[in-house]
Amino acid sequence: MADLKLTDVVKNYGNVNVLGDINLDITTGELIVFVGPSGCGKSTLLRMIAGLEKITDGTLEIDGVVVNDVPPSQRGIAMVFQSYALYPHMTVRDNMAFALNIAKKPKAEIDAAVDKAAKALQLDPYLDRLPKALSGGQRQRVAIGRAIVRDPKVYLFDEPLSNLDAALRVATRIEISQLKEAMPDSTMIYVTHDQVEAMTLADRIVVLANKGIAQVGSPLDLYERPRTEFVAQFIGSPAMNLLPGKITGTGAQTEVTLDAGGVARTDIATTDADMGKIVNLGVRPEDFVQTDGGAIFTGTVEIVEALGEVTLLYIPSKMSVGEGADSANQTHLIAKVPGIHDDLKNKLVKLTADPSKLQIFHNGVTMRG
């Protein structure tokens, strides 16, 4: 039920700049996910929206009102913390009722709100328990319940699932997704470093890097149309392969000749001015297919990781090193081919890819329209 507008927001700790010039519009009912490598300031940005950190410069508006100096409690936000942050000496009911008690709401209203939230989260059998008598998932649900009870304009989630084990994480992720569907008007901001959470939950993803926003877009937009090498490699696992090369043909279909020898044809349109530019060709591991004909890349498989439904092939090659890449990406080209292929070790493979799925980056920035 609220629009958020961040204008030129800056955060400094003393002389150290951690976030600079953040501009972001969030509209009512959106679920926005902040992702980025650790230390990129995504939690700081969330805490600034919550009012737990001072905004050094720029403005934050909620529903058109500048709230830079408004205390957290009056911003109409509710926050779910990574560590749950339940009050350990209070029962589940008291935990969920805490904010309403502080606000001195009538008792009947508090009870109704708590019961409704507890029912929605299937917490009603545990209302009189202390947090220590709950499992991790239940604790996280109480933390979410505590937010729901307040009926806030904006929900803030700070890595809410990172303390849960894998199975519970999936279940709780689905619950959050259902919660969002049940409350289509509420705005949610969700911080995570887990890209599966980001891809599955988000209406829009904000990728943060280098003290600023690298790209904002829908999950598939980021996947298919990464604006920078960083975003390209950060979204998707294993990360996108960046193969150094040179533009040798322009027009509606650009031709890139790789340093490693292959030639790739892409559906990216370029002009004559781009001829001869040094570029990186981006290919997602899952877009590679084996071929007998003209290949983009030919090499000998060094390592095979058979995961069952897919097989990862590691082929030594000269790679372009991007900051979103992990160490394997810097020395090996990775291809993800469907099925089990553990017989490919030490074999020569020829790989190609659909021209529409290739990316060309010049100086780290995409050349795709």
Place this chain on the structure above:
Amino acid sequence: MEMAGTKSRLTWAVNLAVGFLVLLWIIPTFGLLVSSFRDRDAISTSGWWTALSASERNVIVRADAPDNAAPDGAGWVLSGSVFEGGSGNVTAFGIASRAPEAFAPGEVATHPKGHQITVEANGDYRIAYSEQPSGSRGQRLFVRAETPPGFTLDNYREVLFAEGMGKALLNTLTVTIPATIIPILVAAFAAYALAWMEMPGRALLIAGIVGLLVVPLQVAFIPLLKLHNNIGIGKGYIGIWLAHTGFGLPLAVFLLRNYMAGLPGEIIESARVDGASDFAIFRKIILPLSFPALASFAIFQFLWVWNDLLVAKVFLGTGEDQVVMTGRIVDLLGSRGGDWEILAASAFVSIAVPIAVFFSLQRYLVRGLLAGSVKGG
């Protein structure tokens, strides 16, 4: 497996050491406790560890004056009891200092002067004269007697009501309870502010408080007393409450701040997002969660104030209504120094309350001592 073996051996060593230390402390304390229930004669003739068995002692009594002998048949007889109203069990008796245990109970001893003496096991004696005796000095009887174990509350009665410990106990409580509660109240507020409220100079304040921890309190006695006199408090309870509060505050603030700073910050942020003011956070979140630290400091401060003599000597008057127990015991050491039963009972009156406080709060003491060292407490 090797690790497990090492660990269990270490555990054994720890357990044995702890058991040894416990015995080392318990035995004298228990001895003091037992002694405080025994009468003076028992303490002077046997150790406290024999208190449960009958004690043997040698008694010298004088029989009734021969003038009082009553005619009995052909002769004259004197009778009575060597225990004179008490009770006991005679195991041997004699009539001369050279052979105090010459006869068994019931035997007839013949005195060189001709009269015959019998002492029964129950202490009854009978002296038979053939002619009417005369004289006011009774026959000396040497008796070896076993006295059954006996415990008495007389020592406590005397200590509490005759020696003034009862009044001193009340005085000590009057000093200790406020001198424990006031610093906790003050320190809890200060600790919260120092732990969780952003303010300029906070680190300096904390450093100053830590610095105060090492200042010996003796250096403050004269200036403080002068101050008290100047502002009209003089010597009295208000003065000593203030003094103990001041002397206890640095440790209290330090302990509580460290504990509170160790509480998870997200809980406090969560409460802040939930709309709680600093005071509400303090009262509803921090205070309940800090209970172990509060309790452990309460024990420290209570014991320290309770056992204090120095501060009380300086800041309290010497009148009957202001002498604390430690002061009273010092007096007793001077005036009744040889009366162990009185001193033992006094000691027990003075440690009874700390023991009760300790046992009621000890589970917090253990947890509270970890204050600040592990996250969450």
